[in-house]
Amino acid sequence: MDKSVIRFSHCGRNIYCFSIPERCPQCGVGLGGRRLEEAPVSIPSPFSNGHKALCSFLIAPTEGHFVREFDGGSDLHTGITDTNVVYNYTKTGVRRDEYGWERCISIPLVQPDMYNLINQWDRYLDKFSSAHMWDTQWQFDEEKHNCYNFTLTFINCVLATEHKRALSKDEFTNAFVLPRIKRASKYSVLCREIAENHF
Numbered sequence: 164m165d166k167s168v169i170r171f172s173h174c175g176r177n178i179y180c181f182s183i184p185e186r187c188p189q190c191g192v193g194l195g196g197r198r199l200e201e202a203p204v205s206i207p208s209p210f211s212n213g214h215k216a217l218c219s220f221l222i223a224p225t226e227g228h229f230v231r232e233f234d235g236g237s238d239l240h241t242g243i244t245d246t247n248v249v250y251n252y253t254k255t256g257v258r259r260d261e262y263g264w265e266r267c268i269s270i271p272l273v274q275p276d277m278y279n280l281i282n283q284w285d286r287y288l289d290k291f292s293s294a295h296m297w298d299t300q301w302q303f304d305e306e307k308h309n310c311y312n313f314t315l316t317f318i319n320c321v322l323a324t325e326h327k328r329a330l331s332k333d334e335f336t337n338a339f340v341l342p343r344i345k346r347a348s349k350y351s352v353l354c355r356e357i358a359e360n361h362f
């Protein structure tokens with residue numbers, strides 16, 4: 164689904180392509196047999212399949228395909244995965260999605276060796292999602308009671324069970340969310356440029 168981006172150096176520039184071309188697209192010099200100034204590097208995609216991400220925080224556009232929609236202007240939606248579905252809070256209450264998060268930003272919330280937490284995770288998340296405060300009769304609020312509050316409140320509940328301090332919305336956003344959104348946004352722009360101009 165995602166073409167991987169390759170970066171190489173030639174004629175003093177960093178050049179980004181989906182594959183190494185026969186000629187440098189900037190200066191037109193053939194690359195065959197010539198050594199590139201440094202080994203080409205593949206740039207990993209910031210997107211992954213959220214349904215395969217265990218115990219993670221996910222960010223995806225509200226609708227549509229991420230690479231097109233993710234331009235800094237589209238609304239973003241967040242969720243938390245258990246071992247097989249994505250829990251997310253919407254105007255109709257908590258949803259348990261089995262598909263639809265195939266291409267998103269995924270941030271793991273547990274270390275692989277946190278066995279106790281991983282074992283309890285599904286139960287925690289299910290119990291948390293069933294709480295009265297996420298009922299549909301509570302008004303979903305764009306500012307104060309939305310998907311982001313749902314995910315951050317859950318993360319803070321998990322931190323509390325681990326005897327760790329809660330994160331404020333700003334701390335969480337600045338430390339974990341914004342850097343990844345910026346990277347995803349740059350990557351999307353890069354892919355669009357390459358698709359249009361070949362490099």
Ligand SMILES: [Zn+2]
Binds near residue numbers: 173187188190192
């Ligand atoms: Zn060149």
